Amino acid sequence: MGATTMAEVGITTHARSRYYFQRELETMPREKLAALQLERLRATVTNAYEHVPMHRARLEAAGISPDGLVSLADIERLPFTRKADLRDHYPFGLFARPREKLARLHASSGTTGKPTVVGYTAADLDTWADLMARSLACGGTRPGDLVHNAYGYGLFTGGLGAHYGAERLGATVVPMSGGSTERQIALILDFGARVLCATPSYALAIAELAEKQGVDLTKSTLDVGLFGAEPWSDAMRREIEARLGLKAIDIYGLSEIMGPGVACECECQAGLHGWEDHFLFEVIDPETGRAKPEGEPGELVITTLTKEALPMLRYRTRDITKVTTAPCDCGRTHLRILRITGRNDDMLIIRGVNVYPSQVEAVLIGLPNIAPHYQLVVERHGSLDHLTIEAEALAGVDPTDYAVAARQVAHHVKSLIGITADVLVKKPGEIPRSQGKAVRVRDLRPKD
Numbered sequence: 001m002g003a004t005t006m007a008e009v010g011i012t013t014h015a016r017s018r019y020y021f022q023r024e025l026e027t028m029p030r031e032k033l034a035a036l037q038l039e040r041l042r043a044t045v046t047n048a049y050e051h052v053p054m055h056r057a058r059l060e061a062a063g064i065s066p067d068g069l070v071s072l073a074d075i076e077r078l079p080f081t082r083k084a085d086l087r088d089h090y091p092f093g094l095f096a097r098p099r100e101k102l103a104r105l106h107a108s109s110g111t112t113g114k115p116t117v118v119g120y121t122a123a124d125l126d127t128w129a130d131l132m133a134r135s136l137a138c139g140g141t142r143p144g145d146l147v148h149n150a151y152g153y154g155l156f157t158g159g160l161g162a163h164y165g166a167e168r169l170g171a172t173v174v175p176m177s178g179g180s181t182e183r184q185i186a187l188i189l190d191f192g193a194r195v196l197c198a199t200p201s202y203a204l205a206i207a208e209l210a211e212k213q214g215v216d217l218t219k220s221t222l223d224v225g226l227f228g229a230e231p232w233s234d235a236m237r238r239e240i241e242a243r244l245g246l247k248a249i250d251i252y253g254l255s256e257i258m259g260p261g262v263a264c265e266c267e268c269q270a271g272l273h274g275w276e277d278h279f280l281f282e283v284i285d286p287e288t289g290r291a292k293p294e295g296e297p298g299e300l301v302i303t304t305l306t307k308e309a310l311p312m313l314r315y316r317t318r319d320i321t322k323v324t325t326a327p328c329d330c331g332r333t334h335l336r337i338l339r340i341t342g343r344n345d346d347m348l349i350i351r352g353v354n355v356y357p358s359q360v361e362a363v364l365i366g367l368p369n370i371a372p373h374y375q376l377v378v379e380r381h382g383s384l385d386h387l388t389i390e391a392e393a394l395a396g397v398d399p400t401d402y403a404v405a406a407r408q409v410a411h412h413v414k415s416l417i418g419i420t421a422d423v424l425v426k427k428p429g430e431i432p433r434s435q436g437k438a439v440r441v442r443d444l445r446p447k448d
């Protein structure tokens with residue numbers, strides 16, 4: 001342990017931001033990181049080629065052999081993998097290890113048809129715990145903190161992912177899972193949680209119930225929140241920070257790649273550090289599949305570099321974002337992914353205008369008399385798509401003022417996003433609250 005200078009003691013936030021779970025790996029010079037990536041990319045392609053028939057067939061069709069990869073730019077020659085590939089090879093067809101060698105399975109419920117199944121060897125779980133510990137620390141969690149984990153436990157990767165990461169970091173975990181909101185609040189207060197892990201919409205549901213009970217969580221021990229698993233706007237971030245009295249950190253992950261902890265914001269809140277020693281990130285034009293220059297928006301594509309059980313080559317995340325390799329004030333050298341506020345799948349096209357639910361969310365949060373709970377209902381009237389925004393009044397607003405509030409929402413949505421929508425303002429509590437991922441869109445258009 002080095003001596004702590006008086007200056008560091010004096011500037012506690014700076015001293016805190018200098019904590020790293022794996023300092024050497026997190027601050028590795030970028031040239032060294034690139035060399036490590038190339039070595040691991042070759043190993044991953046070899047693993048996929050030797051053990052997964054689908055990858056082998058595709059690599060052979062593209063005329064690529066694992067030892068033919070001479071630079072990281074060769075990644076562009078590799079075929080993409082899509083979510084449909086996981087479904088088509090349900091349940092274990094893309095695994096590079098026999099089922100008996102796996103330590104755990106997770107699955108995400110598909111909205112249509114079969115779920116997506118993912119598997120981990122013991123070594124994969126070990127890496128995941130490290131990366132989640134790294135992410136928690138990056139966002140401001142420290143060994144010895146009490147982490148209240150309200151992500152759902154079970155087949156969803158959120159609960160167990162955060163759980164083992166917090167344990168690995170040396171924190172004390174409360175494995176609360178989602179639901180029983182009243183009990184969540186009691187235990188946050190009684191145990192003295194410093195860190196809250198939850199989906200952003202559930203964090204807001206906790207804040208709302210606490211306020212209803214007359215509990216002021218801004219005066220509680222909560223200091224940091226790690227929120228992810230659904231897109232959320234910056235307006236939502238400010239709302240959560242104000243109502244829970246904590247610093248809201250964005251964490252990113254997807255089960256097809258690992259689970260939570262693929263990338264995480266540091267305390268600068270200026271983009272999410274993607275852990276490049278374990279993943280190779282690309283941004284492509286979703287139409288042409290071509291690489292986009294750094295700083296330009298496109299679809300995020302991820303290749304795993306160390307996964308044993310489920311190597312993923314150029315996985316199309318459908319998340320639209322941009323990245324930067326510019327140095328970050330925190331000292332970490334890994335690239336930063338801009339906050340993802342929408343995925344391709346969530347994007348609605350209303351009479352030719354592209355709309356993400358998070359854009360509507362940002363408008364609603366900025367308006368007086370309107371609560372940050374909403375659902376978008378899309379229907380087809382004749383050949384035209386029609387959008388109804390179901391919003392909710394703040395408690396205390398007179399119901400005779402709902403119509404005025406609705407007109408105000410419609411006006412701002414039209415002027416800021418450029419779409420015409422019907423707006424229905426409901427009574428407080430009438431929009432369903434989520435205990436995990438929020439349902440933001442009800443698409444009632446006929447399936448064709």
Ligand SMILES: [Zn+2]
Pocket residue numbers: 266267268273328329330331332
């Ligand atoms: Zn940083």
